[in-house]
Amino acid sequence: MSDLNDLFARNRNWAAEMERSRPGFFTSLLSQQKPRYMWIGCSDSRVPANEIIGLAPGEIFVHRNVANVVVHSDLNALSTIQFAVERLQVKDVMVVGHYGCSGVQAALEGARIGLADNWLRHIQDVRDHHRAMIETAPEHARANILCELNAVEQVLNVAQSTVLQDAWSRGQDVTLHGCVYGLHDGLLQNLHMRITGNDGIESIYREAVAAIGRTPR
Numbered sequence: 001m002s003d004l005n006d007l008f009a010r011n012r013n014w015a016a017e018m019e020r021s022r023p024g025f026f027t028s029l030l031s032q033q034k035p036r037y038m039w040i041g042c043s044d045s046r047v048p049a050n051e052i053i054g055l056a057p058g059e060i061f062v063h064r065n066v067a068n069v070v071v072h073s074d075l076n077a078l079s080t081i082q083f084a085v086e087r088l089q090v091k092d093v094m095v096v097g098h099y100g101c102s103g104v105q106a107a108l109e110g111a112r113i114g115l116a117d118n119w120l121r122h123i124q125d126v127r128d129h130h131r132a133m134i135e136t137a138p139e140h141a142r143a144n145i146l147c148e149l150n151a152v153e154q155v156l157n158v159a160q161s162t163v164l165q166d167a168w169s170r171g172q173d174v175t176l177h178g179c180v181y182g183l184h185d186g187l188l189q190n191l192h193m194r195i196t197g198n199d200g201i202e203s204i205y206r207e208a209v210a211a212i213g214r215t216p217r
């Protein structure tokens with residue numbers, strides 16, 4: 001039976017190293033968190049938010065689920081976004097897809113994997129919405145294209161949420177971004193889905209989708 005002793009030992013080493021390199025680090029975080037960024041990403045163990053962008057505890061507020069989906073009725077995601085935007089006043093919310101996402105792959109193929117099929121149905125909607133682009137692409141590129149389209153589509157969902165609509169109506173300075181992460185090289189790419197307010201959301205979305213379609217594969 002596992003007792004996690006190895007993890008507790010690793011944790012003690014990590015905490016000691018943090019305190020050694022940045023004395024007072026933990027006590028400085030005690031009073032309040034004030035992260036500038038929110039990350040909405042996949043639960044995949046290969047896509048850890050803080051490590052990828054080199055940020056310490058306290059610097060990024062994170063929500064992760066299977067295949068980085070934001071559904072208008074998902075109280076978990078919406079509550080997290082609301083807390084980040086209204087309470088923490090984050091400046092940037094990034095939706096980060098990743099290549100090699102098994103959730104996206106299953107959605108692309110229509111594979112049946114169980115309960116999660118119902119969750120991945122949202123990505124099948126993305127696939128169906130952009131069927132022409134995906135079907136005319138070379139077969140080896142289709143999963144990557146759907147990973148990118150899914151990230152862009154989820155940024156649109158965040159933009160259309162009451163949380164962001166209300167924040168922008170109040171004049172709050174908060175920007176949405178769509179990105180995709182490469183498991184093969186560790187690099188983040190900007191998908192040019194950058195939304196800063198209620199105006200022009202549709203045209204930004206259409207241009208981001210068109211840019212995905214124009215990318216050589």
Ligand code: CO
Nearest residue numbers: 042044101102
């Ligand atoms: Co994934």
